Amino acid sequence: MPKVELHAHINGSISEATMKKLLKKKNREGDKLSFQKDQTATLEDCFHMFKLIHQVSDNTEAAYTITYDVIHEFAAENVKYLELRSTPREVKATGMTKKGYVEAVIKAIQDCNDIDIIVKFILAVDRRNGVDIAKETVELAAKYKTLSNGIVIGVDLSGDPTVGDARDYIPVFEQAKQAGLKLALHLAEVPNIEETLAMLKLPPNRIGHGTCLLPEVGGSEELTDYVYTHKIPLELCLTSNVIGQTVPNFDNHHFLNWYQRNHPCVICTDDKGVFNTTLSEEYQIAAKTFDLSVDNIWKLSFESIEYIFAAEDIKEKLRQKFLQFRQL
Numbered sequence: 001m002p003k004v005e006l007h008a009h010i011n012g013s014i015s016e017a018t019m020k021k022l023l024k025k026k027n028r029e030g031d032k033l034s035f036q037k038d039q040t041a042t043l044e045d046c047f048h049m050f051k052l053i054h055q056v057s058d059n060t061e062a063a064y065t066i067t068y069d070v071i072h073e074f075a076a077e078n079v080k081y082l083e084l085r086s087t088p089r090e091v092k093a094t095g096m097t098k099k100g101y102v103e104a105v106i107k108a109i110q111d112c113n114d115i116d117i118i119v120k121f122i123l124a125v126d127r128r129n130g131v132d133i134a135k136e137t138v139e140l141a142a143k144y145k146t147l148s149n150g151i152v153i154g155v156d157l158s159g160d161p162t163v164g165d166a167r168d169y170i171p172v173f174e175q176a177k178q179a180g181l182k183l184a185l186h187l188a189e190v191p192n193i194e195e196t197l198a199m200l201k202l203p204p205n206r207i208g209h210g211t212c213l214l215p216e217v218g219g220s221e222e223l224t225d226y227v228y229t230h231k232i233p234l235e236l237c238l239t240s241n242v243i244g245q246t247v248p249n250f251d252n253h254h255f256l257n258w259y260q261r262n263h264p265c266v267i268c269t270d271d272k273g274v275f276n277t278t279l280s281e282e283y284q285i286a287a288k289t290f291d292l293s294v295d296n297i298w299k300l301s302f303e304s305i306e307y308i309f310a311a312e313d314i315k316e317k318l319r320q321k322f323l324q325f326r327q328l
Ligand SMILES: CNc1ncnc2c1ncn2[C@@H]1O[C@H](COP(=O)(O)O)[C@@H](O)[C@H]1O
Pocket: 009, 010, 011, 012, 046, 050, 051, 085, 086, 087, 124, 126, 158, 159, 160, 161, 186, 189, 240, 244, 270, 271
């Protein structure tokens, strides 16, 4: 089935094959940098894993290879439109600058224009890094939005949700909006009613996870009503939430509550490498867990097109492509 993927962190999406190549270059062949499917961890374990991965992807050549491979892997499972997100990083020891990092990712995206997938890039603000760095990231995003001819399309807020206060970043995200960048914010990944409410007022164009919006899981009626009445799409990543244990198991995933309300829900992978999954598997898990029919799954995939950040002409192209497949 053709699909769109809207929530994929580049360094969390590294496949085993690419990781092998990178580890070999570092003479660290024995390292294991992903979780097993049935493994549970904590969010802290997940963020420790990202730290280890960043040691391996500490140069522009690696950034290029990872991005190029990740795009090909999504294309191979029939993803027709992909929004990748990543935190611009600088590593003095290898000479990698944030600008160099962003350019390596953009170059890899451009070099994939011979395969049947449209790729956009969202620059990520890591909430652990402070407002000054966030400002720099938004300025980079605004600059490369023009320079990349629209490949850079938005900014994200991510990083360990237990660290810092997202409200500090509101002026920076206001600035991003003014620059015509879309906002995809990780919100309510852990319970935090006041922070989430303030961020919702921006408002974001899409919410990552939204795990703790509902009153029964540490959110509130007010948060739920706000998201529901403003129809803010949710990017839902089942395996990521269960392995990271922000949701106890698939049966209790908040997907069902929002889906039954007819709220815009987009199934995503988050970190397909770290969590050992694929977008196809995530759709299968949703189908199996919530007893969804082939038609239900098709509709979920087709309607996700509405929530992409790219413009109407790209949406229309995707609709035509998806419908053609449906008629086969
Ligand atoms: C599990 N749930 C999550 N919650 C919040 N942030 C996450 C995340 N998964 C990944 N990231 C964010 O993505 C970075 C790795 O990719 P990039 O180096 O940016 O490509 C992580 O360091 C973290 O900031």
